[in-house]
Amino acid sequence: MNIFLQMKGSKEKVLYLLRNYPSLRDSDTKLLATYWHNELNRNSKNISGFEVLEKMANGELTKSESIRRVRQKIQEENPELRGELWSKRQILKEEIQQNIFKL
Numbered sequence: 001m002n003i004f005l006q007m008k009g010s011k012e013k014v015l016y017l018l019r020n021y022p023s024l025r026d027s028d029t030k031l032l033a034t035y036w037h038n039e040l041n042r043n044s045k046n047i048s049g050f051e052v053l054e055k056m057a058n059g060e061l062t063k064s065e066s067i068r069r070v071r072q073k074i075q076e077e078n079p080e081l082r083g084e085l086w087s088k089r090q091i092l093k094e095e096i097q098q099n100i101f102k103l
Contacts, residue, residue, distance in 0.1 A: 004038035014070045018081045026083030028068050
């Protein structure tokens, strides 16, 4: 059985994905696609786009906003699970703040 499906909550699932797939740390889109792919029990190759949308509409897939919020909280609490873009954004943030204070 798929280890992902054995996990109970969204937090445990997102934590697993972030730890095992570093490329997902910087992209919510990739994280969502991987999460839902696993949630569909890897049968997503045999499912149409319409069926995926139907499952989303019927609440059969975890909501994207829930996954994003869990990812955000995990990365806040676990700096080692932040992506490469996080550091770049922090540097940019400080530069912008300094420029604002100069005005």
